[in-house]
Amino acid sequence: MPSHVARVFITGASSGIGEALARHYAGRGASLGLVGRRVAALEALARSLPGTHALYGLDVADPVALGDAAADFITRFGLPEVVVANAGVSVGTLTEAADDLAAFERVLRTNLLGMVTTFQPFVAPMRAAGRGRLVGIASVAGIRGLPGAGAYSASKAAVIAYLESLRVELHGSGVKVVTIAPGYIETPMTAVNTYPMPFLLPVEQAAARFAKAIDAGTSYCVIPWQMGVVAKLLRLLPNPLFDRLFARAGRKPRGLPL
Secondary structure, three states, X not given: OOOXXXXXXXXXXXOHHHHHHHHHHHHOOOEEEEEEOOHHHHHHHHHHOOOOOEEEXXXXXOHHHHHHHHXXXXXHXXXXXXXEEOOOOOOEEOOOOHHHHHHHHHHHHHHHHXXXXXXXXXXXXXXXXXXXXXXXXXXXXXXXXXXXXXHHHHHXXXXXXXXXXXXXXXXXXXXXXXXXXXXXXXXXXXXXXXXOXXXXXXXXXXXXXXXXXXXXXXOEEEEOHHHHHHHHHHHHOOHHHXXXXXXXXXXXOEOOOO
């Protein structure tokens, strides 16, 4: 794909990785479709960006609202070259706590079904055009289940498998499916973590590395690369050793999903 990208559609754009990607692509001259639940934050972001952009205040779990937003963006700007399904929530959960069942449902609905809902309106027109990038933001948390993060780890493991299925479905169509599994990135989602976060990466640097992988059409990458090495080693650990090492690992606070 050429370095010039004219149209990008991003969910979860009001903060964190989504906001950083919006700033990156706006700086490259792209017109953006910015999706998020916090309209005021989207408006503030749009005012700070060069260019003309469309704002969509909605929940990605709402397929009707997402479909309407996709149709509006295509009508106003044309088919995007890049669609980034970035919207996600995270919260500490425990299966034994009945109160956490709602958090499990919310995390899975947003992180997994929200990604499917984001891509669905764009797949057919991208396939017909024979081009485009569908980018899913996964996580290294999806590589092995982490204690106290059952909902988040499960959602991201499902995202990785879903994106692989979609990639194979679109093989040979000209549409690239890019899976990005971030490690620890400086965002509001990680700001609440009270445990050490190795290789923590500033969000602006992360966005630039994500965009490089997207431009290249990379099928799967972990960013930063050091976490990719750690992830591969963790995958190789026998279960008894992994269990002993992580039984007392730091855990995200329980509460409402972020």
